[in-house]
Amino acid sequence: MQKIEEFGARRGEVPPNYLTASRGWRSWIFTLDHKRIGVMYLWSVLAAFLLGGIFAMLVRLELLSPxxxxxxxxxxNRAFTLHGAIMIFLFIIPAIPASLGNFALPIMLGAKDVAFPRLNLASYWIYVIGASMALASMFFGGVDTGWTFYTPYSTATTGPVSLLTLAAFVLGFSSIFTGINFIATIHKLRAPGMSWFKMPLFAWALYATSIIQILATPVLGITLLLIVMERAFRVGIFDPALGGDPVLFQHFFWFYSHPAVYIMILPAMGIISEVIPAFSRKTIFGYKAIAYSSVAIAFISFLVWGHHMFTSGQSPLASAVFSFLTFLVAIPSAIKVFNWVATMYRGSIDLKAPMLYGIMFLLLFAIGGLTGLFLGALSVDVHLHDTYFVVAHFHFVMMGGVTIAFLAGLHYWWPKMFGRLYSEKWARVAALLIFxxxxxxxxxxxxxxSRGMPRRYYNYVAEFQPLHTVSTIGSWILAVGLFLVAAYLLASLRKAPDAPANPWDARGLEWTTPSPPPVHNFDTTPVVTRGPYDYRPQEVVA
Amino acid sequence: MSEATNSQLADQVHPPYLQHHFAEPVQQFEAAKIGMWLFLVTEILLFGGLFVGFAVMHSRYPEAFASAHHHLDRALGALNTVVLLVSSFTMALAVAAARAGKRRALIGCLVLTLTLAGVFLVVKYFEYSHKFHEGLLPGRFYSYKGPSVPGEFMFFSFYFLMTGLHALHVLAGMTAISWLIWRARRGDFSAQYYNPVDLVGLYWHLVDMIWIYLFPLLYLIR
Known part of the structure; x- marks a missing residue:
């Protein structure tokens, strides 16, 4: 274990890190440092999470009684639209890659920065512009289409639909820029000795994510532009009254938006691949299988969009093919889960906060993933389509999967980002409340x-009230847990820096540099000789 | 060692155009190329959505699409195709000049490319104003009075969306080429460093290539 640096003993003697090297607001808003951009993204996505969460609480509160x-x-209608749009476009898509990924990826690769630092900064400010547009739509009366913007309703309804769709269009650029940056960084900026198979699995996951961001986002871009054109000029492409085809919109939309859920889950899986070996004190089981399965998921993700249209009049043959391809996604996903569990087997498990969230991810993602198979089955989906079963499945994967993994990553890299350790005791309490x-x-x-409660309904029959009430009460417990996380993390920032370079005794390159890292990440470029999950005792190896 | 000698030393190892996080110019050049190619992929997919939409609606209204395309002027379309092809050639010459470190030839080729791009837009302007005059417009603005097949407005929706988006890309390309001319005059480029010329060149070829698909699709379909 490395010696704890004596931070704060005498301020003048502490070597500057990326947080203290320069001061003033200009040094932040014009920064080209991937770590600072990652931190700005982090605060932004957390603010979006808070706002989206407030709308979630309002929606749940409304559903407390019929x-x-x-x-x-x-x-x-406006509340659930904003909840969905904010959570998807402002929180979950950028949450892991743009904040934690931006911060950690270059350090994990042993690089000084991402390949295109200016593009990285542009990505952040484009995100801010897009987010402002989305928020502005809230003040111009709000949008009631749901985050999916289905036509022909979205082209006929009043309200600032064009503004919100343009906001999502702008946010797409930010996402694409991050993707381009990560792929070029992974190809060209790995430290000497870091071959593809010595890369941390988080980098593999971000690579697969970036491929989807680059290939899928432009299609959403043109689709959203077509909605704007439809509203402005009635071009007729999606409008059945003019001879257009609203199902064509669904195809376009899901060609992006299904792969987009893998933009969200793949980096989450990458975090789990870091956390589980670190807190099991074991080499990851099946490194290559996990790495390849990320790429496999990225590939298959483009071939399954039709499973959103089983009940939209799609041909039975197309539906059967899409259903089969949807089942295929389960294979690489299950490969990952089995490998994580096998990594824990006979490991020396240390239940620190990141690991608690790691295990939580395994449990909740397993349920979320398996219920996805129900929805991918043609006959079952006819019954479950557009019901709360879909809502629950989606939230098990997105909240139980992605957000929980985001929390795992946040707790894992928090000491690296800010140089502070948080209270493990409160972290355990919060994790329990959240679970x-x-x-x-x-x-x-x-x-x-499964009993037929449709999603997005304002009103419901009395027999559903007990379950709705339980669900609403659960959302309060969840909210208390999340506020507790915010409380102890923010509290940790108020004390003097106390995090050692490697608080978890983990093996990635990011743990070989001080917490917080210096501006250029490493004093000398690291040379990689060992794999990223070599948890054999150090002396034996050396 | 004093500050000055330090920075002189750094200049030898690290030329001014090399960003701090790259170890050597080749690495920077290759990274930039990867980035540009990935960006071009996103451009193709952006247009790809419109191509797919065109194919779907074309299969649904084949007579209307076949009839509507007679309103387009093939001669002007062909002229513009030639103009863009030649501009791609002059762009390629510009990259070759940059690689050889010939500054005057570089600026000359870039100016020629910019001029040809301008010619393309002028021709496009005349085509557009003719359509506006006839009322051959997208969606609700379609007001053509002559004989027509129902659904023709859909063809013009795609015609204006696709050529309009393409024209925006021509404008973006012209901006980028002007920026190159400005930098070339300032003397930023050399045989060792001409990355931006190469990258803008790639982008310009893509803009050209998209038109190569748009021309037969819109002007020559049956």
Missing amino acids: GKTLMEADQY VGFNVTFLPQFLMG
């Missing part, structure tokens, strides 16, 4: 969905 509880039906709250919120939704 009929009007809190707001009118049209306000409810209980999450399950109380979303398990009842599986039951409701």
Whole structure:
């Protein structure tokens, strides 16, 4: 274990790190340092998470009882649209790659920065512009289409739909720029000795993510532009009244938006691949299988979009093919889960906060993934389509999977980012609250969905009230847990820096440099001789 | 060692055009090329959505599409195709001049490319104003009075979306080429460093290539 640096003993003697090297707001908003950009992204996506979470709480509160509880039906429609749009476009898509990935990836590769630092900064400010546009749409009356913008409703309804779709279009550029940056960085900036198979699996995951970002996002871009054109000029492509085809919109939309869920989950899986070996004190099981399965998921993700249209009048043959391809996704996903579990087997498991979230991910993602198979099965989907079963499945994967993994990563790299250790005791309490709250919120939704409760409805029949009430109460527990996380993490920033370079005794390159790292990440360029998960005792190897 | 000698030393190892996080110019050049190619992929997919939409609607309204394309002027379309092809050639010459370190030839070729791009847009302007005059417009603005097949407006929706998006890319390319001319006059480029010329060249060839597909698709279909 490395000696803890004596931070703060005498301020003048502490070598400057990336947080203290320069001061003033200009040194932040014009920074080209990937670490600072990652930190700015982190605060931004957390703010988006808070806002999206507030709308989630409002939606759940409205559903506490049938009929009007809190707001009118049209306000409810706007609330769930904003919840979805903010969580998807402002939080989950950039959450892991643009914040944690931006911070950690170059250090994990032993690089000084990403390949295109200016493009990286542009990506952040484009994100800010897109986010401002999305928020502005809230003040111009709000949008009630749902985050999917289905035509012909989205081209006929009033409200600032064009503004919100343009916001998503702009945010797409930010996502593409991050993807381009990561691929070029991984290809060209790895430290000497770091071959492809000595790369951390988080880098593999981000590579696969970037491929999807680059190939799928432009198609969403043109689709959203077509909605704007449809609203402005009535071009007729998606409008059945003019001879257009609204299902064509669904095809275009899901050609992006299904791969997009892998933009969200792949980096989450990358974090889990880092955390599980570090806290099991074991080499990861099946390194190559995990690496290749990320690429496999990226590839298959482009061939499954039709499973969103099983009930939209798609031909039975197309539906059968899409259903089969959808089942294929389960194979690389299961390969990963089995490998993580095998890594833990006979490991020396240390239940620190990141690992708690890692295990939570395994449990919740398994449920989320398996219920996806129900929805991929043609006959079952006819019954479950557009019900709360879909809502529950999606939240198990996106909240139980991605957000929990984001929390795992946040707790894992927090000491590296800010040089502070947080309270493990409170972290455990919060993790328990989040786990209980999450399950109380979303398990009842599986039951409701299988009994026919449709998604997005403002009102419901009385028999669903008990389950809706339980779900709403669960959302309160979940919220308390998340606020607790915010509280102890922010509290840790108020004390003097106390994190050693390697608080977890983990093996990645990012743990060989001080916490927080110096501006250029490493004093001398590291040379890699060992794999990223070599948890054999150091002396034996040396 | 004093500050000055330090920075002189750094200049020898690290030429001014080399960004700090790259070890050597080759690495920087290759990274930039990867980035540009990936960007071009996103451009193709952006247009790809429109091509797919065109194919779907064409298969649904074949008569309307076949009839509508007679309103386009093949001669002007062909002229513009030639103009863009030649501009791609002059762009390629510009890259070759840059690689050889010939500054005057580089600036000359870039100016020629910029001029040809301008000619393309002028021709496009005349084509557009003719359509506007006839009322051959997308969607709700379609007001053509002559004989027509129902659904022709859909063809013009795609015609204006596709050529309009392409024209925006021509404008973006012209901006980039002007920036290159400005930098070339300032003397930024040399046989050792001409990355931006090479990258803008790639982009310009893509803009040309998209038109190579648009021309037969819109002007020559049956």
